[in-house]
Amino acid sequence: MRIKRIEARRFGALIDTGLTGLGNGLNVVFGPNEAGKSTYTALVRHMLYGFTDKRRAERHYEPADGLRSGLLEFDLDGETWTLERSDGKGGGIAVAVGPNGPANADEFLARVCGGVSDEVYRAVFGFGLSELSQLDSLKSIHSHLHATVAGLSANPRDAYLGLEKEASAFYKPGGSAQPVPKMIRELADKRREIRAERAEAQGSQADRERLRELEDKVSLAGEELAGSRAHLAAIESAIAGVAQLQQERVELERKEIPELQRKLDSLLAAADAVVVDDEALARLDELNELVAHLDMFEGARTQLAASVERLDELESASLEAVERVGDGWDAVSVAAVPTAGQVEDAAEQCAQEYRRALDAHEQAEKGARLAHDREADARVVATTAVASIGVQYEPGVSAVVAQRIEAVDRLLAAAGPSSRGGVLPLVLSLLLSLAGAGLSSWAVWKRDWPIAIVGGVVLLVALVLAVVVVRRRHPSDVSAYLDILGLVDIPSASNGLDIKQTLYAVRDALADHDDVSSAAVDVERVVSDAAAQLKSTETRCQETLTALGLGLAAGDPLTVPSLVRRVREAQGIAREMDRTSAQVTKSHAQCKAFSHRAVQTGVDIVNEEGFSEVSALVRLAAERSRSAAKQSLSREDARREVGIAEKELARRTEHLEGIGLRIAETISGVNIPDVITLADLEAASEGSAREVERLQETHDALRDERSRLGERLAAVADDDTLARLSLEESALVERIRAASEQYATRAVAARLISTTLRRYERDRQPAVVARAASLFEQITQGRYGEVLSPLGEFELTVRGNDAPARGQDQLSTATAEQLYLTLRLAYLESLSGPESALPVLMDVVLVNFDEQRRIETARIITEFAQARQIILFTCQESTLEAFSKADPGHTSLSLDRC
Amino acid sequence: MIDSVRFIHAADMHLGAPFKRVQAADPRVRDALLAASAGALDRIVDICIDRDVDFLAIAGDVFDSPSPHPAAQHAFRRAMERLQASDIPVYMTRGNHDPGDGHYDWVDLPDNVHIFSSDQVERVVHQRQDRATCAIHGWSFPAREVLENVAKQFERVAGDRIAVGILHANVGDREGWDPYAPCSIADLRAADMDYWALGHIHLPEIVSAESPVVVYSGSPQGLDPGESGARGCYLVQASRGHATPEFISTAPLRWENVAIDLREVFDTDGVRRAIISACERVRTDAQYPAIVRLELTGRTAVHRLLGASDLPALIEDVSGDQMERVPWVWIDRAVDRTRPAVDVDALSADPGFIGDLLRDAQELIDSGEADDFVKEALESLLSKVPTEAQPEIDADALILLARDAALDLLLQEVE
Incomplete structure (x- = not known):
């Protein structure tokens, strides 16, 4: 690879100028100060890696006006390529043009730079005096250089640092803010919670045991309490029993027994006080029988008196009823009056007969009216019919019409033969007309017009012939008929047959009228009979009603309503008479019965003497006897009550005597030693009550505690806090493990890179450094023959054959620059990839070298230029001469001051 | 005359035991855990009553501790009272967790519960009207540690129509379990029982299906993630020389450990889908609320994502959704055992x-x-x-x- 031309269009102080004629191998460009040597060096770098961003703290080579731009021309494997770059975003716009025209600038630059980064380029491929003295820059590219050797573009040291950084995102030794230590702390906290929860669960175990203990205690306390309560209840029951017994005893002693005694005494006295008339008592039954007879007798008497009185009332009522019937009526006559049913039946019969007669009469009259109407209609029809033939309607007209009909028949008979003889011609004419029609149709269809005309003529002739035949069948002169018949004009008749039909119609009309007239006469006769029957019925009804006393008043016509009304009246009267008659009959019978009994009883009474006195005596004796009986019963009752009172008194006395024993038994029943009195019992009760109260309190306290414990344990049983905490603990452990694995991979990778890098630097660097030492020894003419680099460090130590070792900081500026130059050259020499062909630009790097060392350096650089293009800028003639001596064939160019 | 008996064999209820190895961050899960053990016991009682069994045999470790919490004792007493009301006797032995020297007097068990003697193997003749007669032999742990072979003291009495042995013991020297009352299958066979109702091992297992049938009923409710899968009791129909045990699940809460292979997963959404799918499988299989531990395995491209992303947040999110389903599934922990997709x-x-x-x-x-x-x-x-x-x-x-x-x-x- 060779840079053939560097064109600075606008770059720093360089405006539209350039460096052309650059050759292979060594190019020494001489230029005084301000000729643009450093600017050209920078331009090449900017062309390859882009114009620097103005935000970076470095020189940007802005032109006085306009934008930065430049051009490089390359000889690349025999092909000429140009790279233009003009200022713009992202380092400016690069345009690459090859032998085949424009090409992808990025691909071209990648090919040219061979993976060398900007930083590496600055350190090794395009450096000036200022970069040369910066050992740090060499340190920083140390790994880059080796990466480049391995085909890497990533810095192993950067990779190492990147992995360290990534690892520290999870964990960092000594750190506390990273996820792993934070989660470890969380885990510790979580475990504390779990321990607490487990302790609580263990506490729950103790609670459980305590609960069981409490269950037993509560049960025991409950039993004790129940026992004490039973005991107390027994004592209280005994106390109540004793008190009740004592109260009972007091009641008995002070009240019940004395009262019973007094009652007994009283009953004894009452029993003794009862006196009984034994004689009267002995005749009690006899007297009672007598009194019963007396009562019966007195009842009969009373009934008799009532019967007489009732008889009188009945007689009065009988008379009153007869009077109400009417004057002249008596019981016999009343009894003979027809009953209401009879009257009603007769009246009803009259009414029905009359109604039937009336209906028959009305029907007859209705038939008569219909017959008259029909007769009138028939007369009108007959009159019209007769008039239609010009004859006046009058009796005997029927005969006239009959005569005319006969005359017409005769006329028609006379004309018969001519009419019958026309049938055959008519048929022939019709056939001929059909033939004509067919012929003409066929001809028309065939479009044979002459034949069609012939057919039409035939048809016409046939039709005319038919008409003639028809007209010959009847006489056409109707008037001749009429004249012959002596009739007026009949407009509807066109021939003899029509006239005959007309005459037949007239004849029928006249016959109908005769029939109807005859029927009307018959109906008139029926009406007359019905009227006679009605009249007869009316008369008979009048007579019947009169006979029943229901005759109509003068001027009151006999009608059905009047008859009904009369019948109703007759029914009311008849019913009244029925009631009266029954009443009279009943009263009469009762009168007769009572009269008989009254007479019989009166005779019996009259025959008993002194009845009243005897009756009084008997009743008095009977009363005395009943009184004695009552006294006797009272005495027995009193004695019975005395017996009862004596038994009750004995029972109470016995009860009183048993109370003391029962009190003693009740007290002893509670089974408390030394308690023999009620007071003792009451004292024991108080003690027992206090014990019950104490046990109740104990029992309640135990139950409360048990309840609290039970609730707490139930809550623990349903509590999943521990499970949740354990799960969270597992999750934390897993997260720590996951983060630790992430860390482990990165930490081990970093360590792996670090180890390899250290070894690589240890194993490979001495070769580079050894080569640098060789070059350094050459430049210093053997003053410093050894360069050392401690393991893993980029600290350089130089040692001469007879000089003490010196650190890089202990070297003079020029010697140090020589050392650094040899290191760069050694690195360049160690390169073997595509980047090894990249041209190297050095800007006045030999300015501080003394002459001898400059010459030696020139020799070395000349040797390096055998493998690559080197463009060395200098402002010293001596340097120019040194290179001229070292390589007389090198390309020498010069720059003028800008 | 009926010549067989029908009874429930249960053991290792460990009432009062805290659940281990669980984070249970959701309160619903915590509540379910707290109720689970008692729930399983109630389920056993329900089965006894519903199936009209002759008796309930409990082979030890009813309680997790010799001093169980009152709540645990109450739960057991209530269950026994329900059986008493249904006229179903209970024959139980004490195990190493609740030996005879413990404190269980917090609650009084009803008369239908017979606890076998700790002094020697005791024989009780069970007889109900119109039912077969059955001799039940049992022995209770006198103390936590018993290292003698008690099984050798069991012996069928001549004339026993049906003989059932109840024993809390480690049969066959099983690793991972305390070696209490150790014995062998041969020892058990020598006693000539028709059925051995065993306790101590928490995993339900038919140790021997041949006569005598030897069965560990296991724990009715899994106590930690290690006790995953179905847990319950056995409904046994026993006759002379023959016994048929039928396993019945009783655990109201299931533990499940699920490994999820993420080899074919390439992003976080894929991880989420894989976890949800695993939870659905657990729900379908378990039919009960389940606490799940996930282990993410496999060389996968998401290894670095899992390390860099907030896996716990993802798990919490998915678990929150799964808790709203019925039955719910709670992801208690997810362990990342994936490996980078590199050639080591x-x-x-x-x-x-x-x-x-x-x-x-x-x-x-x-x-x-x-x-x-x-x-x-x-x-x-x-x-x-x-x-x-x-x-x-x-x-x-x-x-x-x-x-x-x-x-x-x-x-x-x-x-």
């Missing part, structure tokens, strides 16, 4: 820094110095992080992961 062998031959790095890494593994190397790198971390939260360090694997991470950074611009 070729790079190892490179004489430059990359070659040195790869060779150094391999040298650490080959020389056996990886462990020390990793421990030194993580010394500070490991000294701070509690042991149980420390990453499971496979030094060799970690070296390779670290190597790939370094390659990502060193090669990023080349890619």
Whole structure:
């Protein structure tokens, strides 16, 4: 690879100028100060890696006006390529043009730079005096250089640092803010919670045991309490029993027994006080029988008196009823009056007969009216019919019409033969007309017009012939008929047959009228009979009603309503008479019965003497006897009550005597030693009550505690806090493990890179450094023959054959620059990839070298230029001469001051 | 007379056990986890009642601790009371997690629960009206550590129509499980049982399908991501010399570990699609809410993207969507095990820094110095992080992961 031309269009102080004629191998460009040597060096770098961003703290080579731009021309494997770059975003716009025209600038630059980064380029491929003295820059590219050797573009040291950084995102030794230590702390906290929860669960175990203990205690306390309560209840029951017994005893002693005694005494006295008339008592039954007879007798008497009185009332009522019937009526006559049913039946019969007669009469009259109407209609029809033939309607007209009909028949008979003889011609004419029609149709269809005309003529002739035949069948002169018949004009008749039909119609009309007239006469006769029957019925009804006393008043016509009304009246009267008659009959019978009994009883009474006195005596004796009986019963009752009172008194006395024993038994029943009195019992009760109260309190306290414990344990049983905490603990452990694995991979990778890098630097660097030492020894003419680099460090130590070792900081500026130059050259020499062909630009790097060392350096650089293009800028003639001596064939160019 | 019995064989419920290895950042997931173990137990009870079984056999580790929390004891008591109400007896042994010397007196178990003796193998004759008679032999852990072969004490009694053995034991010296009550299949066969209801191993397994049928019912509910897949109990129909176990899933919550190969994925959207697709597969297969751990694998072009991009944010986003589906799928963690799409062998031959790095890494593994190397790198971390939260360090694997991470950074611009 060779840079053939560097064109600075606008770059720093360089405006539209350039460096052309650059050759292979060594190019020494001489230029005084301000000729643009450093600017050209920078331009090449900017062309390859882009114009620097103005935000970076470095020189940007802005032109006085306009934008930065430049051009490089390359000889690349025999092909000429140009790279233009003009200022713009992202380092400016690069345009690459090859032998085949424009090409992808990025691909071209990648090919040219061979993976060398900007930083590496600055350190090794395009450096000036200022970069040369910066050992740090060499340190920083140390790994880059080796990466480049391995085909890497990533810095192993950067990779190492990147992995360290990534690892520290999870964990960092000594750190506390990273996820792993934070989660470890969380885990510790979580475990504390779990321990607490487990302790609580263990506490729950103790609670459980305590609960069981409490269950037993509560049960025991409950039993004790129940026992004490039973005991107390027994004592209280005994106390109540004793008190009740004592109260009972007091009641008995002070009240019940004395009262019973007094009652007994009283009953004894009452029993003794009862006196009984034994004689009267002995005749009690006899007297009672007598009194019963007396009562019966007195009842009969009373009934008799009532019967007489009732008889009188009945007689009065009988008379009153007869009077109400009417004057002249008596019981016999009343009894003979027809009953209401009879009257009603007769009246009803009259009414029905009359109604039937009336209906028959009305029907007859209705038939008569219909017959008259029909007769009138028939007369009108007959009159019209007769008039239609010009004859006046009058009796005997029927005969006239009959005569005319006969005359017409005769006329028609006379004309018969001519009419019958026309049938055959008519048929022939019709056939001929059909033939004509067919012929003409066929001809028309065939479009044979002459034949069609012939057919039409035939048809016409046939039709005319038919008409003639028809007209010959009847006489056409109707008037001749009429004249012959002596009739007026009949407009509807066109021939003899029509006239005959007309005459037949007239004849029928006249016959109908005769029939109807005859029927009307018959109906008139029926009406007359019905009227006679009605009249007869009316008369008979009048007579019947009169006979029943229901005759109509003068001027009151006999009608059905009047008859009904009369019948109703007759029914009311008849019913009244029925009631009266029954009443009279009943009263009469009762009168007769009572009269008989009254007479019989009166005779019996009259025959008993002194009845009243005897009756009084008997009743008095009977009363005395009943009184004695009552006294006797009272005495027995009193004695019975005395017996009862004596038994009750004995029972109470016995009860009183048993109370003391029962009190003693009740007290002893509670089974408390030394308690023999009620007071003792009451004292024991108080003690027992206090014990019950104490046990109740104990029992309640135990139950409360048990309840609290039970609730707490139930809550623990349903509590999943521990499970949740354990799960969270597992999750934390897993997260720590996951983060630790992430860390482990990165930490081990970093360590792996670090180890390899250290070894690589240890194993490979001495070769580079050894080569640098060789070059350094050459430049210093053997003053410093050894360069050392401690393991893993980029600290350089130089040692001469007879000089003490010196650190890089202990070297003079020029010697140090020589050392650094040899290191760069050694690195360049160690390169073997595509980047090894990249041209190297050095800007006045030999300015501080003394002459001898400059010459030696020139020799070395000349040797390096055998493998690559080197463009060395200098402002010293001596340097120019040194290179001229070292390589007389090198390309020498010069720059003028800008 | 019916000559067979039907019962449920369950074990290792570990009630009260905290779920491990789960972040459960979503409250719905936390709630589901908290209810899962009791839910699985309820499901077992439901099955017992629905299938009208003769009894429920529990082979130990009902509780996770010898002093279980009252809530766990209450949950178990309620379940047993439901069985009592259905007249279904329970025969249970105690395991190493809930041995006989524990404290379980917080709640009183109902009368239908028989806990086998810790002193010796106990035989109980189960008999229900109109049902077959069955002799159930069982033994409970007296203490946490029992290293004797208890299976040898089991022996069928002459006349037992059907014999069932219930034992919490490590059969066949299985690695990863405490070697408690160790025994062999031969020991079990010698006891002449018709069915062995085993507990201790949480993975359901029919150890022997031949008579005697030997079965680990496994845990009814997976307790951590390691217990993935279907979990449940066995419905057993047993008769003389014959038993048919039928697995029934009971876990209301599934754990699933899913590896997603990203070899053919080239961008972040592809990663998202692959993760969503994996979640859909889990949903379809599990039929229950599932907590998923994803492992992204394969040499892929997105390796650097996954390292550089915020993978947790992507997972959170996808998981948030998946939680809205029914049943939900929760991505609890996604581990990036992808590798850069570079030819490591070729790079190892490179004489430059990359070659040195790869060779150094391999040298650490080959020389056996990886462990020390990793421990030194993580010394500070490991000294701070509690042991149980420390990453499971496979030094060799970690070296390779670290190597790939370094390659990502060193090669990023080349890619």
